[in-house]
Amino acid sequence: MLNRTIKIVSILSFLVLNKQLLGKEQNKVVSKAGVTVSLSTKGNDIAFDQTSIQIPFAETITLTFANQALKGSEILHNVAILKPGSLDKFLNALQLSGYDLDKIKNDPSILIMTEALPPGASQSVEFHPGEPGFYPFVCVMAGHADMLGMKGILNITKPLKK
Numbered sequence: 001m002l003n004r005t006i007k008i009v010s011i012l013s014f015l016v017l018n019k020q021l022l023g024k025e026q027n028k029v030v031s032k033a034g035v036t037v038s039l040s041t042k043g044n045d046i047a048f049d050q051t052s053i054q055i056p057f058a059e060t061i062t063l064t065f066a067n068q069a070l071k072g073s074e075i076l077h078n079v080a081i082l083k084p085g086s087l088d089k090f091l092n093a094l095q096l097s098g099y100d101l102d103k104i105k106n107d108p109s110i111l112i113m114t115e116a117l118p119p120g121a122s123q124s125v126e127f128h129p130g131e132p133g134f135y136p137f138v139c140v141m142a143g144h145a146d147m148l149g150m151k152g153i154l155n156i157t158k159p160l161k162k
């Protein structure tokens with residue numbers, strides 16, 4: 001009888017422990033998922049498919065950018081996400097650099113930037129916005145953002161209160 005009681009207790013404690021582990025694992029998955037954003041181009045237009053994007057704040061945001069220009073068009077695009085309020089300053093610096101990716105890539109206004117992608121290519125990048133706000137995004141290819149308007153705003157909103 002005593003032996004049986006010990007057995008039942010140990011099974012119960014195993015179940016409780018197991019549930020705790022599962023609970024932790026589930027939390028981990030939720031926080032790891034973060035927020036993802038997809039952005040692309042529209043055919044051979046020098047434009048993003050979206051100019052205004054709203055997402056909830058997360059510590060880590062994953063952006064996937066696809067250059068969907070027609071193959072053979074040789075149109076390169078990229079995307080740089082900028083710190084709030086830095087668009088004009090950045091476009092000035094970009095012009096001064098002669099649209100040189102190597103020179104501009106260390107500009108302090110840039111939070112994250114993809115490579116210059118050929119038609120059909122895509123790239124995912126992760127960044128950490130730090131706080132909610134309006135984050136401009138631009139393509140840094142010559143003339144795309146400043147002359148042809150290939151730019152937009154990523155509105156990272158405060159998380160909803162639970």
Ligand SMILES: [Cu+2]
Binds near residue numbers: 046047078150
């Ligand atoms: Cu572009």
